[in-house]
Amino acid sequence: MSTILDKILETKRHEVTARKAAARPWPTPSAPRGFKAALDARAAAGSYGLIAEIKKASPSKGLIRADFDPPAHARAYAAGGAACLSVLTDHDYFQGHEDYLVAARAACNLPVIRKDFMIDPWQVAESRAMGADAILIIVAALDDGQMAEIEAAAIELGMDALVEVHDAAELDRALKLRSRLIGVNNRNLKTFEVDVQKTYELVRHAPKDCTFVAESGLNNRADLDAMAEHDIRCFLVGESLMRQTNIEAATRALVG
Numbered sequence: 001m002s003t004i005l006d007k008i009l010e011t012k013r014h015e016v017t018a019r020k021a022a023a024r025p026w027p028t029p030s031a032p033r034g035f036k037a038a039l040d041a042r043a044a045a046g047s048y049g050l051i052a053e054i055k056k057a058s059p060s061k062g063l064i065r066a067d068f069d070p071p072a073h074a075r076a077y078a079a080g081g082a083a084c085l086s087v088l089t090d091h092d093y094f095q096g097h098e099d100y101l102v103a104a105r106a107a108c109n110l111p112v113i114r115k116d117f118m119i120d121p122w123q124v125a126e127s128r129a130m131g132a133d134a135i136l137i138i139v140a141a142l143d144d145g146q147m148a149e150i151e152a153a154a155i156e157l158g159m160d161a162l163v164e165v166h167d168a169a170e171l172d173r174a175l176k177l178r179s180r181l182i183g184v185n186n187r188n189l190k191t192f193e194v195d196v197q198k199t200y201e202l203v204r205h206a207p208k209d210c211t212f213v214a215e216s217g218l219n220n221r222a223d224l225d226a227m228a229e230h231d232i233r234c235f236l237v238g239e240s241l242m243r244q245t246n247i248e249a250a251t252r253a254l255v256g
């Protein structure tokens with residue numbers, strides 16, 4: 001039986017073919033802002049490195065934020081103390097858009113990851129053209145050769161790659177890459193089940209030279225403080241912040 005991840009990837013293959021055929025022009029972006037460096041700087045200063053996500057909707061939750069305003073959310077996240085932004089650009093499953101990334105990045109000085117499903121190095125060049133400073137490599141979605149090609153394209157363009165895993169076998173595959181920015185997604189992308197124990201389980205296997213990011217299902221400061229007890233200092237948070245009336249205050253309460 002096909003999973004939601006299979007369906008997303010199938011749609012993405014058609015989307016990428018169509019996008020290549022009708023490639024859109026972009027204004028020249030400024031040089032990449034160091035994404036991993038921004039996280040590392042916060043962690044080195046004894047603070048938390050927060051990747052704050054601009055997420056309108058998701059396959060698991062449907063519409064998350066009706067008054068969706070990417071530049072306003074970007075400013076609120078920056079003022080509240082986020083280190084980086086994540087912007088979902090997938091149209092079909094997340095109601096995302098590339099223009100949201102362009103607008104969010106222009107509204108602040110934070111580095112931005114394009115949160116989308118990379119299946120082709122062409123998308124990496126497209127991501128840089130729209131201004132992205134980093135891309136996501138989902139290990140569950142790719143074979144080793146595809147991952148290496150996508151990572152090489154990112155390195156070539158001076159971008160960071162956040163390599164996302166969900167279990168120990170995926171972590172082993174991720175560590176064959178050059179990137180030392182590893183995310184553990186607590187959400188199983190095939191079943192939607194969220195289990196923060198995944199992060200605790202996998203951090204034990206991560207080399208000390210990795211920047212380790214806990215992703216998904218994080219709701220409050222206590223969740224982050226509990227992870228910090230295990231030396232986890234970088235986090236990717238979407239839904240719980242996007243549901244707040246005052247996003248700036250909520251971000252400050254999380255990492256301030």
Ligand SMILES: O=C(O)c1ccccc1NCC(=O)[C@H](O)[C@H](O)COP(=O)(O)O
Binds near residue numbers: 058059061187239
């Ligand atoms: O969020 C989903 O429903 C989802 C479904 C299928 C593939 C990916 C999905 N989400 C992407 C993410 O990993 C999250 O947006 C990100 O980690 C933030 O999670 P959260 O704080 O729980 O919104």
